[in-house]
Amino acid sequence: MIIGKGGEKELDVDKKQRELKSHGTFELPMEFYDCNNNVYKDLYMHWHKEMEVIYVIEGKIFLRLNDKYVEGSTGDFMFIAPETVHYLKSGDEPLRFKSLVFDIRILSGSSDDFCQNKIFHPLLLHQMKISDKITQSDENYENIKSIFFSLAGCC
Template sequence: MNSRSPDLFREATEHGNLRFHLMLHEYMTNPSSRERLYTHWHQEYELLVVEEGRGIAHVHNHRFPIAQGDILFVDSGNLHSLSAEPGVPLSFYAVVFGRELICSSGNDDIQQKYILSQSSGRLVFRDHFRAGEEAWEALHPALEELRRLCLAGIPGRELLIKAALLQAWHFLCQYPATALSPGPGDRDAKTLVIKEILQFMQENYSRAITLPELAGRFHMSEGQFCRLFKSRVNMTATEYLNQYRVSVACDLLRESSAPVTAVAMDCGYGNISYFNRMFRRYMHCTPREYREADGSL
């Protein structure tokens, strides 16, 4: 089980390994923050179950309310995030897995009908199963069994986990979307641009990045850039960059003894007062208080 904080861009988290490409993640989000799972993506599939609370899910181009018990399916490569009103609890668990774990070794009926048809976009899965509806009643027990098996230390559990995963995949196929969606995120040109923007911000967060630079680099006017970014990431580029920088600062404060001023500089903040203000906005404490509360130094 993995309980680290969600990443803000393409996840660096390893979801299992090449020999068994599956991982269970459990999250209890920070109720003081509006953004509970920042916009990110990964090549693996994800099945997420809301355990407590309510909020808003953003999956690819869809935005919809979620509540306790609801199930989300996130296709490979799709941007996704969760938000909730401050003070409202929101916790969930997610099973993240690679396509090869459910594939057949040859080009048989299983591969053709249920794997390749989905990855090619001919079979479109629903991204939201509301608690209590017929499709949810079929899918939810399989996910609960998956979770139980992931947490259990029984010998040979890999076989049972794969069986439960295939059962869940069966119900995804049995209750597909009623209308065609835009398809996997990698086929959406705007989503590809957003992924390139997030990668650029990740690689350059330690220096000054301006809106004119971002817009020019991606061949847009500033207005076009701002509208596209907010429509896909659900916040402005400045908000996203500040939240990412603060998340990096948290790692540095936990893992090093560097002075707070040095941490601020390493995260792209030339002004320590502005860094302290942004850190308090997102973490609700000062950098020093965060370091002391963590107890790692």
């Protein structure tokens, strides 16, 4: 772990900006993190092979996803596709968020499964793009939120 100029924690990355931290275990390749801008005001540019889902509990979050900027606020879900170079920044107000980082292969099923062929495989091959953000006004938001926090409770 590297400590930034302002005392904030930063990530260990290699020369290609790949994050060196393991997320989860071999048996359960996923991990939840409770984060705030007292610890991570700025999370410098990095990437990882896992997918990341962020739920903004309070405040505003500013993400750079490759060459695109996305802003989220309280109640929003932010999605970071595998191998996406990203940077996270908070505003001056308090920011709290919960992050799920997981190996997308955990979603893998049998080769004749509908979801495997129409969702997982295209995601894995970067043939399908995931939305960068889901807000409270989006369809199925409450279902997504419920599932996210049920999963967090199990972990």
